[in-house]
Amino acid sequence: MYYDVVIVGAGPGGAIAAKTLDNSNLSVCLIDAKPKEKIGEKVCGDAVGKEFFDFLHEKINLEYPDEEVKDRIGGIKVFSPDRKTVFDVETKDGGYMLDRPKFGQHLLRQIKNVHLIDNTKFMDFYEKGIIVQRQNLEKIECQIVIDASGFNAVVRKRTNNNSNNSNNNNDALLMEKDIDKNDIAVCYREIRKYKFEDPHHCHIYLNNKFSPGGYVWEFPEGEHLNVGLGVLYPSAPKKQYGEYAKFRGEKFLNSEIIHGGGGISPTRRPIDSLVSMYNGIGIMLVGDAACQVNPIHGGGIGQAMRAGYFAGISIKKIFERNGNNGVGKISLNDLWEYNSYYMQNYGGTIASLDLFRIFLQNLSNEEVNSGMSAGLIQEGDLIKISEGEEINLSATEKITRIAKSLAILNTAKKLAYTAKKMKEIKELYRNYPSPEKFSEWKENVGRIYEDLRRHL
Ligand SMILES: Cc1cc2nc3c(=O)[nH]c(=O)nc-3n(C[C@H](O)[C@H](O)[C@H](O)COP(=O)(O)OP(=O)(O)OC[C@H]3O[C@@H](n4cnc5c(N)ncnc54)[C@H](O)[C@@H]3O)c2cc1C
CATH class of the missing domain: 3.30.9.10 (D-Amino Acid Oxidase, subunit A, domain 2)
Structure with a gap:
């Protein structure tokens, strides 16, 4: 069996990658461990912003969900631990509460040409492609594998733990296999x-x-x-x-x-490189497998769909540029475009939110109560922060000058330091490096995290 591209996982990320590649000349299959009718079932908060659908409707004519929507929401209220302060954040375009099983089927219905192979598990690599388990183990020869298998990241986890394949696989080390608890x-x-x-x-x-x-x-x-x-x-x-x-x-x-x-x-920054090569096969990560979730609120449906689109577009370009040269002809440089585009435009936002998450996790209930009631962060700032915009510290600075309580002063200082580091990391991601400079860049990212942890 041969496919140019195999997408592992038919959740929101994999389904949108498939939809993006649906009208290309490439042979593509979408495999999922679940039977078709169960695809979409997942324990979830079910909330997703409408803006992701506006984007994908424009780009790939994705149909808006309709009967898959259980409810429509206008905004989010965030309550302090003592519930005395409430930030009422109206979202720009509102959002949907999805019926996830129905929504999963809604996405599958829009894929016409990509071959769905359900009840099929990704197991491992072999020299020309991947091994999957249906009733028996089977081999699929391919050039690119997209890992859209969710948190378990089954493909990513096989890329650098196979000692038999340790030769010529340094590129696989670009992706960290495990994430910190x-x-x-x-x-x-x-x-x-x-x-x-x-x-x-x-x-x-x-x-x-x-x-x-x-x-x-x-x-x-x-x-x-x-x-x-x-x-x-x-x-x-x-x-x-x-x-x-x-x-x-x-x-x-x-x-x-x-x-x-x-x-x-x-709930962390994206895997530092979203692409790598393994046995001459290109690997791309999408969605939870790539840690593209918003680290503050954990939303990842829209984020996975958007990344699926960018991975798909990037694959189309690779084959248009190179022609279809057969197994072993994809290079790391070919894949890098998805990596750098995503990191420069979205990765930096997720990384800066990750720093903010670490700041929040280090606060006590009392610090959050007093910080919110004193207005260290304003209501309007919350949405800006969650969209990765810089924190406006003018209120914080004013409060710092007049703060009567030492606790507020301390929180304000920590917030100011976090905001500085958030700005720095966004700048680093705006300058996402070429593969040659990757290790140096990764060290710089690590340094920002160390600095922040030391200060909190
Ligand atoms: C409790 C909870 C609440 C959440 N609330 C929200 C929310 O309110 N809003 C929001 O936007 N996000 C929320 N999320 C996050 C959201 O669910 C994920 O970010 C999103 O589903 C990621 O999509 P995905 O396509 O990357 O992966 P998934 O949706 O996880 O899909 C992965 C697919 O891969 C398949 N698969 C797994 N292993 C294999 C294998 N070996 N071989 C083949 N196929 C395989 C699975 O069957 C599945 O279909 C929540 C998550 C949790 C856990």
Whole structure:
């Protein structure tokens, strides 16, 4: 079996990569471990901004979700731990609460020519392609593999741990195989039959007691409520959730549970290189496999779809430029365009948000309460921060001058330092290097993280 491109994983990232390549002359297959009708099923907060659909509708004529939308949302409210301060953040274009299983099928329906091979697991590489498991092990010869397999990153994890293939695979070392446990949010979520008091807003509750290192969310879905929490590994999210449910009170506890389950999310900067070569095969990472999730709120559906589009466009260009020269003819330089474009335009934003996440995780409930109520960060700044814009520190500077409490002064100083480092890292990503300068660049990224951790 031969395909020019194999996409591993038919979640939002892989499906949009497939949709982008759907009308090319390339032979492409999309494999997923699940049976077709289950693709899309995932424990999730289900919230996604409309702007991602506007972008993809314009670029690849992606149809907007319609009956796959459970509810529409106008904005997000972020509550301080004592719930005395609420930031009401109206989103620019609003967003959707998706029915994820239906949404997964909605994406698949729009792929006409790419060959979907379901019930099929990526297992490993061989010298000309990949090995998959259907009923039996099978080989697929290919030139490029997109890893869109979600948090498990099954392809990425096989690229530099295979000692038999240690020769000529230095390029594989561009991608880190494992990610640090401090960069992982473990989550527990329920769908309850519960009419939310604030039907058009997603609520986010910051509170280290219930969700150390993360937050509790309550998102309205019509007659239902999507409620859950993410915590820093190794806290036990289900146990923490139990505590929260008790705090939420009788009416909540007595509501019917429609579904309960766990999930994992990477909440760090993207993998430092989104591409590498392995055995002469090009590898590209998309979505959770690439850690492209927003580290502050954990949103990754839109981010994965957008990256899938850019990976697809970049592959089209490679084959248009080089012609189809056969297995072993793709080079790291060919793949690099996706890497540098993504990192310069989006990677820097995710990395700067990652620094902000580390800042937040180092604050106590009291520091968040006093910081929010004193206006160290303004309501309007929140959306700007989540979109990666620079923090406007004028309010913070004013507060620093008049601050009566030492706690606020300290938080303000830490915030100012974090903002400085966020600016620095964005600049570094704007100058994402060529493969030759990659190690030097990576060291500089590491230094910014070390500086920040030392100061917090
Ligand atoms: C609890 C929780 C809440 C979340 N809430 C939100 C939210 O409200 N909004 C938001 O935008 N994001 C949210 N996210 C993140 C979002 O779910 C992910 O970012 C998004 O699904 C990533 O898409 P993806 O295509 O990269 O991967 P996935 O959606 O994870 O898809 C990966 C696909 O790969 C397949 N696969 C896995 N292994 C193999 C293999 N070996 N071979 C073949 N196929 C394989 C899987 O079957 C799956 O279909 C949340 C995540 C969690 C855990």
